[in-house]
Amino acid sequence: MAKTTITDIAKKLGLTPSTISRALAGNPRIKIGTREAVEKAAAEMGYERNAVASSLRSGKAMTVGIIVPRINRMFFGNAISGAESVLNEAGYTVIICQTHEKVENEKNALKTLSMNRVAGILISHSIESADSSHIREALDSRSKLVQFDRVFYDLPGAKVVNDNFHGAYEATSHLLRMGYKKIGTLAGYMNVSCYKERLDGYFKALSDAGMSRDESLVYYGSILQETGRVSGKKAIEAGCDALYSAGDFSALGAVEAACEAGKNIPEDFGIVGTANEDFTSIMNPPLSSLDLNPYEIGRQAALAFLDGSDEVVKVKTELRERLSSKRNGNR
Amino acid sequence: MAKTTITDIAKKLGLTPSTISRALAGNPRIKIGTREAVEKAAAEMGYERNAVASSLRSGKAMTVGIIVPRINRMFFGNAISGAESVLNEAGYTVIICQTHEKVENEKNALKTLSMNRVAGILISHSIESADSSHIREALDSRSKLVQFDRVFYDLPGAKVVNDNFHGAYEATSHLLRMGYKKIGTLAGYMNVSCYKERLDGYFKALSDAGMSRDESLVYYGSILQETGRVSGKKAIEAGCDALYSAGDFSALGAVEAACEAGKNIPEDFGIVGTANEDFTSIMNPPLSSLDLNPYEIGRQAALAFLDGSDEVVKVKTELRERLSSKRNGNR
DNA sequence: AAAGAAATTGCAAACGTTTGCAAACATGGC
């Protein structure tokens, strides 16, 4: 049994497909009576609009693509949920693509979305993406681009990001207030905007406290548990008594390193992570972390798409102070 | 600048759209020379096949929909990744829909996918889905259905599931071997196949150990951290010295309840969860858990779709024994 | 009651691709 089409409905009611189309679209040019008759018939016949045909004719799919490094990170999972809530409400279907941090997958995803003539693309680029060139190439006048979290400022379109600078500033300041003296940082990669901004915020907090910029305290490329562990070990050996980590997984690794080095957290060693992953409150000790409000990031990205805005939206971060950084009094 | 179409290429080469279409599809009826010329021109002109038009004409979209309760559960995230790896390889685009465990969202997702004329639907139904009726209604002769993890056996199409019965049997037996005497279970909802099967496996292990079926040991509907905590407290008060939990989040809640009750894990109280979520190895103590191999589940589901198979595929579980259930010697 | 305006519906083309069938062309056997 083939699906019923508007032509089927038209035949049954002695009307034409155009009228059916307009009636179902709520076009005011159609008499209220016929519209009701059409709706009734459509319901009875189990009509479902063919989104494919609709997209082809109108030249615009009611579909939005979301490209993220991976969906099983709390941050991206929630950002997607936030975007979905807005987009579904507005009648859009969402296609989600994972890049697994590979630029090659990112190119494929962009191509796939382009082939499907999506109305918009919400993207947070992979770590491998050194610059914006491949995204610019895939750009298309007919689909709107919105970047979030990890953005290239030289691309057109809206950008929704955290206030990473202030967040990292706050996290580092918190460690300073707790009396830690030599605070290192597990940084990410500098081609990725959010990591760059967090590093800047970290440095600003130290300089505001009268400390000079010390590159030897920065452990670049530490965003996984394993790299966090290795860098954490180095930081401890270098005499750090605290770390601000630009990610939670690397912070977890650093906690392990600290334990292995016989450090007491938070008495001997303090640490603050970023992203407020689920596991941070479960860890022993619970990990202080910078909450990035990913759901709101996703929501704002979707709204920017709907509005067609071209601005930079900043979403606040919130420091969740937990045991890993709260020692009693200073030393 | 509008996208180049096969008609554009045809004009440039003095051919017709049909030839271009066939050439790009690798149709052997086209002379090898012209095919190469077409490919060259297509590359030069930046041609990208319009997937929408292609779908409409051929009546079949190279798109597969995946419906899951939520994407930020390790299990579903990895299942999706597994399915994606197979489907992308085969040229399919994947649309992911979250139901957030609501049957209403599930209906909408089914409708959306149906409207988009997807070639197949991979689904793990929500907890709210009491029966298969709404899925059956949305069924369509042209799109293949594959259920995974949570399945209704009365629906047609392939089903990819864990060997939950044996997994739960193994987990419970492990607790018995460790010398726990009164083993309760945090069960899920009995309309959900995987939870039902796990409960059966749990009972079988107990009965094989000579214990009679005791419904008072079963705490239904315990799958979240909070419900796990409440049920865990009740179980402890009822004198249980161990729990097999059909989920990890509820196991986490039960661990909290045990700690609050002053129990030592694993000496006074043993616990095994299910799903091997990331946090299980981070917890204090690390939580024993039944690994469900979600990536393989997703892979198999995608393969079942591609093969058009109608069989039930069982994926093995693996018990990860950690500290939460490994006490020294029996009592 | 006639003319003009407004409301409602129909006509037909278009979106870009695929595909059955026919046509054109080349090749080979006799």
Added chain:
DNA sequence: GCCATGTTTGCAAACGTTTGCAATTTCTTT
């Protein structure tokens, strides 16, 4: 040089919807 066969390409319709414009009907107004 003719017919049969095989190879390569073109024609035209179709997928189901949307939409500018025209046509028809109904309602106002004088």
